[in-house]
Amino acid sequence: MDIKSILLKKFGFEHFRVGQEEVIRNVISNRDTIAILPTGSGKSLCYQLPAYIKNGAVLIISPLVALMEDQVAIMKKNGEKRVVAINSFLAYKDRQRIMNRLDLYKFIFISPEMLMQNNVAEQIKKLKIAFIVVDEAHCISQWGFDFRPDYLRIGEFLKQLERPNILALTATADNQVLGDIINYLRLETPAVHKHSLDRKNISYSMKQMNSEHEKTAWILERTKKTAGPGIIYVASRKRADELAIYLKEHGISIASYHAGMEQEDRAFIQEQFITGEINWICATTAFGMGIHKNDIRQVIHENMSSTIAGYMQEVGRAGRDGDLSAATLLFTEEDIGKTRFIVQNDLPTETEVRHYFNLIKEGSSKNEATQLSGISETGTRIIDYYLERMPMESALLKIKEQKTEKEKQLQNMLHIINGENCIRKSLLKFYGETLVAAPASCCSVCGLGEEDWLFEMKRGNSTRQIVDWADRLARLLQS
Amino acid sequence: MDLSFLLLTIISRLDGERSIYASYHLLRGKRSGQTLQDVEYYSLKGFFCILPRLKIDVFDGAINHLKKAGYISIDEDSVVYITKKGKEVLHTLPLYRFNGWDYRGREHVFFSRLSLIVQTASYFRADQKSFMPMQNDYDIQLFVKEFLLKQRILDEEFSNQLFQELRNSIEQSGMNGCQKTIFVHRLGGYKHAGWTWKQLSDEMGIKPFTLSLYYIESLHMLLQTISQSSKYPLLTEIIKNIQVSTYLTESTIKTKELFNQGMSMQKISQLRHLKMSTIEDHFVEISINDQSFPIEEFVSATEIAAVVAKSSELGTKRLRLLKEEFPSLTYFQLRLILGTGSRGGAKWISNQSC
Incomplete structure (x- = not known):
């Protein structure tokens, strides 16, 4: 069967989206491939479709449990049941059940940590693997905005296999990151597909405010008068809850959404948002995943983002249906300092690293050493990786380089926020792209054009009300 | 609450x-x-x-x-x-009207099963065969799948019957108004997503903790109603294996098996590498839950009668006080007596209020 018929039969689409077909053809012809496709452009099809042509299982290495679980749920929903996620959150009994029958699955999602466990790796080696997908491949680069040392170990794992082909997927990669992906994954003359990250239907605004209070007031006005559905990104779970309560008191149809909620409640909110029962979601940036909605009209950032790549990924959730959408970022002078502090604090200082190193040498466990030296969990992962491979002085140098890099990324973001240049142009330039033609609604520098659509569209009114119990039961099962 | x-x-x-x-x-x-x-x-x-x-x-x-x-x-x-x-x-x-002893948290398994079944029935009625399940636990999904395979789920009659059974059993269970509201709003289906605890709390003006107490009690009440009636065939199937089948802890079950084979307490202690005091705990647990436990192998009928009478007279079950009255009996013996004494009803506990 040719790929067009599979596309129609398995996925129900008549046409490929821009970029998909070339990637798929490369994968089918057993070539290492890197695909840089913007968020929301249907990256997962690039491995799902070839899987149906090739024999054996597809191994998908994915960095975030939430992302993984989410992808599995979507695929199951779409009728593919031979799919499984293996990660450290799996209950022991489930893990045993799955590991014993790995051969049952066509799509195996796995976190890099799990790949490093010998028994897991042994089981995988026994399988026939069609090809390997490295999702969010930018995580492998220490220059990337969310470097994950565990990703570097993927290369080590691959050495043990009779190497199947690799498809590296990411939404964001500049040349430096691209180089790292090729290098660490040991790709052999890969085909690189890069598609413009420009999302013409999204307009970008940066608004400087004088205080947090002013931001809140702006958000209230905005949610009252303009179109949803939308996501408001905030800095903490606590703030997500607070802001949602405040807006709800003013009649906005909104709920908070973050990792601190129990699974069932999160599923409810997601469902309410997707069906339009609620119009806005107030979320932390750490937990924006899992929301698949094509008609998101607005993304509002209540704070400055620390990297352009992160910002692009969050903004990219808007307007997947291709209709006009607005991205607005609010910031104050103080935000800059705050963001810098948070970013830099993620990485350990030299004193902390030395302290940690000595504690380990004196026989402390890793957990003890982490606690005693006061290093963050991410920090420890990074140090561990380096200390296993190089002397301490070199490790310290590496960490210092990373700090400089983070500061550079922050400066890049600041440049865009404060800049007098077209925001779209600057964002693209960051990825080495040149803007050809700006849309009418471009950005707060060029002008947003007629923004009437934002105000004209009817706001989703909240119709959610507690109803009589028997009525509700009837609506669920009798209507 | x-x-x-x-x-x-x-x-x-x-x-x-x-x-x-x-x-x-x-x-x-x-x-x-x-x-x-x-x-x-x-x-x-x-x-x-x-x-x-x-x-x-x-x-x-x-x-x-x-x-x-x-x-x-x-x-x-x-x-x-x-x-x-x-x-x-x-x-x-x-x-x-809690019944924690019989359910011990398993009431939530019941609700998860029901939630997924209601969601599926609701979506199927709307001719939607593909949806995101609100329950992602594997065991729950497996149970529901097996349950639904036995039902004619494509037939509207299935959801009609489920509706009737739920409405009648909720009515019969004696849940109060709040409990009925909470219960049905935690269920969700096509175009009617469930409500989060926070949303229910805001809307009903009841603290989340109170909500959860109401909810747990309502589950126990409903489970009780379903298990005592033959009018709810679908729900009876859904509550299968929800009630705990044995009241003994796993370790106690092992001890009991060895005791039934005729082993002495000392022997069991040695064999299982457990302290004698642990084995004593097991025996007390068995004596409480098992009507056929041969207590006379450990204490005489006269001793039992005397201790029960004294406990009643003093209005206490504190071991230290009873030990002072019966210095010849061990703490273990006293615990056995108090355990079997309380078995099968609380005739002599009536001096307690409530």
Whole structure:
């Protein structure tokens, strides 16, 4: 069967989206491939479709449990049941059940940590693997905005296999990151597909405010008068809850959404948002995943983002249906300092690293050493990786380089926020792209054009009300 | 419903007999000899394990509230007493209908199954065969799949019957208005997503913790109703294996098996590499739960009668006090007597209020 018929039969689409077909053809012809496709452009099809042509299982290495679980749920929903996620959150009994029958699955999602466990790796080696997908491949680069040392170990794992082909997927990669992906994954003359990250239907605004209070007031006005559905990104779970309560008191149809909620409640909110029962979601940036909605009209950032790549990924959730959408970022002078502090604090200082190193040498466990030296969990992962491979002085140098890099990324973001240049142009330039033609609604520098659509569209009114119990039961099962 | 007052009811039964933390362990369902024994001695089965994840600071907060209000006092040994003022409010408290002993957290498994079945039925009625399940636990999904395979789920008659059974059993269960509202709004389906705890709390003006107590009680009430009736064939299938099948802990079951093979306590202790005191705990647990336990192998009928009479006379089940009265009996023997004495009804516990 040719790929067009599979596309129609398995996925129900008549046409490929821009970029998909070339990637798929490369994968089918057993070539290492890197695909840089913007968020929301249907990256997962690039491995799902070839899987149906090739024999054996597809191994998908994915960095975030939430992302993984989410992808599995979507695929199951779409009728593919031979799919499984293996990660450290799996209950022991489930893990045993799955590991014993790995051969049952066509799509195996796995976190890099799990790949490093010998028994897991042994089981995988026994399988026939069609090809390997490295999702969010930018995580492998220490220059990337969310470097994950565990990703570097993927290369080590691959050495043990009779190497199947690799498809590296990411939404964001500049040349430096691209180089790292090729290098660490040991790709052999890969085909690189890069598609413009420009999302013409999204307009970008940066608004400087004088205080947090002013931001809140702006958000209230905005949610009252303009179109949803939308996501408001905030800095903490606590703030997500607070802001949602405040807006709800003013009649906005909104709920908070973050990792601190129990699974069932999160599923409810997601469902309410997707069906339009609620119009806005107030979320932390750490937990924006899992929301698949094509008609998101607005993304509002209540704070400055620390990297352009992160910002692009969050903004990219808007307007997947291709209709006009607005991205607005609010910031104050103080935000800059705050963001810098948070970013830099993620990485350990030299004193902390030395302290940690000595504690380990004196026989402390890793957990003890982490606690005693006061290093963050991410920090420890990074140090561990380096200390296993190089002397301490070199490790310290590496960490210092990373700090400089983070500061550079922050400066890049600041440049865009404060800049007098077209925001779209600057964002693209960051990825080495040149803007050809700006849309009418471009950005707060060029002008947003007629923004009437934002105000004209009817706001989703909240119709959610507690109803009589028997009525509700009837609506669920009798209507 | 409020944690403080729930605790006041519990404390009224432990009055002067147990430490304040006995009620904490009870609510969390600690499976230790002491807690399992308390459940029996003081008729607290209903409250066992209804809040397995209760945090100590929440508990302490509720206790402080009772202390401040002057309803309870706690002595230097942490033993808790209900005050005169506390006794006066007791009759204003609701009659709780928890049945934690039989369900021990498994009521949530029941609800998850029901939630996924209702969601599926609702979507299928709307001709939507593909949707995101609100329950992502594998065992739940497997159960529901097997359940639905046996039903004619494409036929509207299935959801009609489910509706009828649910409506009638909820009605019959005696849930109050709030409980019915919470219960049905935690269910979701096509175009009607479920409500989060926060949303219910905001809308109903009830604290989340109170909501969850109402909810757990309502599950116990509904489970009771379904299990005692033959009118709900679908729901009867859904509650399969929800009630705990054995009241003994796993370790105790092993001990019991060895005892049934004729092994002595010492022998069991050696074989299982467990301390004698642990084996004693197991025997007390067996004696409480097993009508056929041969207590006469450990104490005489006259001794039992004497201890039961004394305990009743003094109005206490505190071992230390009884030991003073019966120095020739061991603590283990006393515990066995108190355990079997409380078995099968609380005739001689009636001096306790409530």
